Amino acid sequence: MRVLNYLELADRLDRSGIATSVDxxxxxxxxxxxxxxxxxxxxGHPAWAAGGKLAFDxxxxxxxxxxxxxxxxxxxxxxxxxxERNDIPLVLHAHVTREDFRGSFRGSNLVAPALGQYLKWFYSQADTVLCPSEYTKGVLESYPIDAPIQPVTNGIDTEPLAGFESFREEYRERxxxxxxxVFAVGSVFERKGLTTFCELARATDYDFAWFGTYDDGPHGSESVRKWTSDPPENVTFTGWVDDIRGAYGAGDVFLFPSKVENQGIVVLEAMACGKAVVLSDIPVFREYYEDGHDCLICSDEEEFREALDRLExxxxxxxxxxxxAKATARDHGLDxxxxxxxxxxEGLR
Known part of the structure; x- marks a missing residue:
């Protein structure tokens, strides 16, 4: 069976969670x-190459x-x-929702309602829609999407994380x-709990580090520009790091106070590295993880602070x-x- 597994704009998404999932x-x-x-x-010709119009021949x-x-x-x-024209089964993978688009960059909240209408139309063309979680399935059903929807974990590839411990001293010194x-990994967005992350740093004496890119230019959201330009004294925004193993080697407690996630690959990466994980109380984390077993789940800033102190x-x-957490990550293996x-x-053929 020959399957097209297509990531449009792959060169622009190479540092994104979507690209990681596709990989x-x-x-x-x-x-x-x-x-x-x-x-x-x-x-190598794109579909709109002929005369600037979409071509389907x-x-x-x-x-x-x-x-x-x-x-x-x-x-x-x-x-x-x-x-559709050639009776080829179509799978559309819902990495993007209206909900997780909000809080991503400047103006994203204004665009989100129109995006929701577009996604309703686009995903409804599929023979099957895949998404990372039951939570996301419920979100899509609420639009509603006129297609069967199946959750499939994004999974975790442990091979690129091998040897992360050896980077500890280098990245802590750097x-x-x-x-x-206390650390986070991934692009810096308000949706991922940026303000909570920084407010917690202000309220504690721990070193906080966010390993990931951020946009402090005109496209960046107001909160991203505010915090990255004038962070609390104990917060470091590293920007892009050479080797992601350095982040997981340097950090001790993975803090991810995200407001909306479809799954959160970085959570599985932190778990695969055996880190203590502290998460926000949102549906998708309750779906996949268990408070007090493989993580601590917190509903407000006071609970986050108490969790960090307990772990210390x-x-x-x-x-x-x-x-x-390592055992949980193994349940999401690539197999x-x-x-x-x-x-x-096979079910579509």
Whole structure:
């Protein structure tokens, strides 16, 4: 079976969670009998190459048995229409929702309602919509989406994290980190709990570090520009890091007070590294993780602060949460992703 696994604008999304999820899909499928194509275009031509208009004729497209698109732009629309015209099963992966688009960059809250209408139309073209969680499935059903929806974990690839411990001293020295380091990983957005992260730093004496890119220019949100330009004294925003293993090596307690997530790959990465994880009380985290077993889940700033102090004072609690977190991460291995994707593809043929 030949499957198109397409990520539109891959070069612009290479540092995103979407790109990580797609990389997980492709690595998982490499261990199956599925032959993966990563571009739909023959000779590298995009679907709108002819006269500046969308083209859906067969010569533009390669041959595949199932089309699986991971983004929502014009290239993915072209693939969807080509699939409909040629009776090719279409899978659309809902990495983007109206809810998680809010709070991403300047003006995103204004655009979100229109995006929701577009996503309702776009995802409804699919034979099957995939999404990372039951929570996201419920969000899509509320639009509503006129297509079957199946949750499939984004998974976790532990291979790129191997040896993270050896980076500890280098990255702590590089960013002047000492003692118990509270850290986050990923692009800096208000949606991911930026203000809570910084307010907690102000209220404690721990070193805080956020490993990830941020936009402090005109496209960045007001809160991102505010906090990154004048952070609390004990907060470091590192920007892009050379090796993500440095982040997980340098940090001790992974703090992720996100307001909205479809799953949160960085949470699974932190768990795979055996870190004590502190999360916000949102539906998707309650779905996948258990408070007091593999993480601590907090509903307000006071609870976050108490959780950090508990973990500082109780090394046994840190170790127990970390060991259980490793087991949780193993439940989201790439073998599971490969099995689920293959089931979906075969069910559509």
């Amino acid at each position: 997980h899909q492709r690595r998982a499928l490499a261990d199956t009998d599925v032959e993966v194509l990563t571009t739909p275009w023959s000779d 067969d010569p533009v497209f390669r041959d595949y048995d199932v089309a699986h698109c991971n983004m929502i732009g014009p290239g993915s629309v072209a693939v969807a229409r080509h699939a 960013y002047d980190l000492d003692g118990t380091v 004072a109780d090394p046994d609690l840190r170790d127990r949460l970390g060991e259980n 599971r992703v490969g099995e689920r994707l293959t089931e979906v593809y």
